[in-house]
Structure formats: C-alpha cells, structure tokens
Amino acid sequence: MLLRLTWLLLQKDLRVAARSREVFGFMLLFALLCVVVFAFGFLREGEAAAAQVPGVLWVTLLFAGTVGLLRLFAAEEEGGTLHLAQRTLAGPHPLLLSKSLMQLIFSGVTTLLLLPVVLVFFDAALVQPAPVLAALALGLVGQAVLGALVAALLVHVRLREVLLPLVLYPLLAPLLIAGVRVTVLAQGNAPAETVDSWLGLMAGYDLVVLATAPWLHARVVEP
Amino acid sequence: MTPPPPLRPTGFLALLGVATALICAALYCVAFVAEPDAVLGIVQKIFYFHVASAIAMMLCLSSGSLLSLVDLVAPSERVDALARAAIETGLIFAVMVLTSGPLWARKSWGAWWTWEPRLTLTLMLLLLATAVTGIRAMAPDGTGRKIAAALASLAAPVAYLIHVAVQKWGGTHPMVLKGGGIQSPGMQWTFRIALLAIFSFAATLWTLRYRQRRLEQRLLNLQLEISAQTVRRSRDGGLT
Numbered sequence: 475m476l477l478r479l480t481w482l483l484l485q486k487d488l489r490v491a492a493r494s495r496e497v498f499g500f501m502l503l504f505a506l507l508c509v510v511v512f513a514f515g516f517l518r519e520g521e522a523a524a525a526q527v528p529g530v531l532w533v534t535l536l537f538a539g540t541v542g543l544l545r546l547f548a549a550e551e552e553g554g555t556l557h558l559a560q561r562t563l564a565g566p567h568p569l570l571l572s573k574s575l576m577q578l579i580f581s582g583v584t585t586l587l588l589l590p591v592v593l594v595f596f597d598a599a600l601v602q603p604a605p606v607l608a609a610l611a612l613g614l615v616g617q618a619v620l621g622a623l624v625a626a627l628l629v630h631v632r633l634r635e636v637l638l639p640l641v642l643y644p645l646l647a648p649l650l651i652a653g654v655r656v657t658v659l660a661q662g663n664a665p666a667e668t669v670d671s672w673l674g675l676m677a678g679y680d681l682v683v684l685a686t687a688p689w690l691h692a693r694v695v696e697p
Numbered sequence: 698m699t700p701p702p703p704l705r706p707t708g709f710l711a712l713l714g715v716a717t718a719l720i721c722a723a724l725y726c727v728a729f730v731a732e733p734d735a736v737l738g739i740v741q742k743i744f745y746f747h748v749a750s751a752i753a754m755m756l757c758l759s760s761g762s763l764l765s766l767v768d769l770v771a772p773s774e775r776v777d778a779l780a781r782a783a784i785e786t787g788l789i790f791a792v793m794v795l796t797s798g799p800l801w802a803r804k805s806w807g808a809w810w811t812w813e814p815r816l817t818l819t820l821m822l823l824l825l826a827t828a829v830t831g832i833r834a835m836a837p838d839g840t841g842r843k844i845a846a847a848l849a850s851l852a853a854p855v856a857y858l859i860h861v862a863v864q865k866w867g868g869t870h871p872m873v874l875k876g877g878g879i880q881s882p883g884m885q886w887t888f889r890i891a892l893l894a895i896f897s898f899a900a901t902l903w904t905l906r907y908r909q910r911r912l913e914q915r916l917l918n919l920q921l922e923i924s925a926q927t928v929r930r931s932r933d934g935g936l937t
Contacts, residue, residue: 631836631841645825647859690769690851693769
C-alpha cells in the first residue's frame, strides 16, 4: 500500500512536472549560473582552476537543490490538496517519500548534467570517479529526504523561502563537509581508508535522516 | 473551570539572588584570586566565563532538544514552555561563547577566528537554534510549536554528526586547543565558582523565560475560555 500510493503520488508529480516544465529547467539553469558566478568569484590567474572543483560542485548542488525544494509542495499548496495528500490510507508517509524521490530525481539529473560541465569549465579530471559518484549519491539522498521534510514542515510558514535554507544548510553541514572532502581526496591519490571513513560518515548521516524523517513528519502533520 | 494556582515568583527571586551573589563572587575571584597565566598572561582569565558559558550552552541546548522530543511524543504545555526557554537560554550563552572566544583566540592563536572544530560546532548550533526560534515566530498559530519541536529534536543527532565531521575536518589543521592545564588551587577554585555562577545565571534566565511562557499560555487559555463563554451567552440570550 505504501509503495503503491507513493508511486501514484510520484507519477502525478512527474506528470505535472513534464507538462509545466517549470521547476526542472530553472533548477538546471540556476545550477549553470552558479557555476559561472563561482568562476568569476574564485578563479585567480596563475592558480589551477581544478582546485576549486569540489567546492563549486557541492555548493552549486546545494543551491540548485534549494530551488527544487522551495517548489516541491507548490502544486499541493496552490491546489489546496495538501491536507488530502497527508491523509492517505498509509498515513502521511507516501507524501514525504514521493516528494523525496521527486527531489532526488531532479537533483540527480541536474548532477549528471552538471558534473561534466564543471569538469570542462574548470579544466579538471576525476582521478578516482567511483568515490565521487558514491559521495554524490549519498549526499543527494540526504539532501532530498531532509529537504523534503523541512519543506513539508515549512509549507504554511511565513517567509519560508528564507527560513528553509536557514534551517537546512546547518543541518546539511556534515554532508557538505564530507562531500567536499571526498571530492578533494579523489582528485589526488588519497588512501582508500580516508575516503571510506568520509563515505561512512555520509552513509551514517543518511541512515539517521531516513530513520527519523518519516516519524517527525508524521508527528507534525497528523492532527 | 477552577482557576490554576498562581505562579509565585519565590523560586525565581531566590535563584536571581543566588546568581547575583555568585557572579559577584566569581568576578572577585577572577580579578583577585586567580593568578594570571604564566604563558598567556591576563587574557587567559576569559577562560573562566568562556568555558562555563560553553558548558551551560551545551546543557541548555541538549536539554532543549530532549524536551522538544518529549513534547512531540507526549504534548504538554509545560514541557513546551521548558523546551522553548531552554533553547532561548542556550542561544544567549552561544552568543556569549562566540563573543568571548574570538577575544581569547586573537591573543592566544593570533587570529580572531579559526575553523577549529569546537568553534565551528558552536557557530552551527547558534545558527540552528536561531532558525528554530525564528520559525516559531513565523509559523501560523499553533503549528509553530510542533514544527520547532520536530526540528529541535532532529538537531541533536545532527549536531553530533556535525561534531564528528568538523573534528575530522579540523584534523588537517594544526591548531587545536588543548583543554585543562589549570593547576594552581586559586585558578581551580575560581573556575569552580565561575561554573556555579554561570549555571545559576542560566537557571535564572531559564526560569524567567519559562514563567513568562506559562503566563502567556494561561492568558491565551483564559481568552479562549472567555470568548467561548461569550458565544454561549449570546446564543442562549439571543433567542429570547
């Protein structure tokens, strides 16, 4: 029941997204713009551009993800159907799960398109691609689930566009720190244990978020 | 409806008295009893209030997070008021730590700020606590409490992970402050008294804010009761 309802909600979100072509295009464009702005901000003559890649990549994904999160519940809110979607036969869980998956799809596709662009723009190569891809996957999962939770909590809050990053970014700090470190280490020939311990931290973070987010969401939205 | 017993300020006033006396004693000890540090000189005296504030901040924020969890599981206005007061008191001590910290760091490390693990964690806690407090103000009536409680209870495990991450991250920096190192009895006694002074000060602020929240809640409940009575009376009387 949970999976079936989640799939139905996700299908609906994907259909709305495909028809309106609103959020995803802007997210991608915004990510590209971030990379350009970071290039203006951080590139110095005589310094290797490749050194900026980890920071630029992860901060861009953080910012672009926020664009998606701010519109994640827009359809329910504008249609006035939020309280219905929260009260499915499987409780409020399908809503959070489908929104997390939706955000994960958006940010995943953005990342796949963005990564080559960043590498080309900053003249960099990934010496070890596997840990970076693993870190990106773990980071995006954490961002999607926690982001969907915070977005769901803040739906009716005034100034939520401002408050969402204010709450989310400190909470995402471990993922950002670890993700950047893994990417830095993967650019060189770092020992595998160091990379693995950072990846382990990210996996632990995701586990904590996955274990607590549905419960917290249910406690807050259930009457 | 029987009116609730009045909230008498006796406990709060007693705490205020104790805190005032202890802070005076601590200031005296810091100025006259504790010897200046052999290496760092007089600036080391920030330590007494700085470290005590940091401990008070951690205690306030962690109990605020725990109480928020309790309020989420078994909602109670009393626990909500306690949790909220704890987080706000923790916020004040976070500001104290982040003000006294750089003053000390400038003298002993030569920089106002370094991305040392403990500094980073304190800054993140300050940002999180501010955001959680802000959400309450921005949320529509009644919902802010649950949202803030959910985020505050999530903040504790995440804060632990932030701690782990910044420790690993800070591991690449050579400058890590080593705690301890106060040996003379004068310094030890000063630290103990400063600790008690800051703790009683924290308890005073906590109680003050808690009382204020409880009075607010009572006022709100009274207003609801009165408007319900008015509706009932106009309905019964209006028919004649």
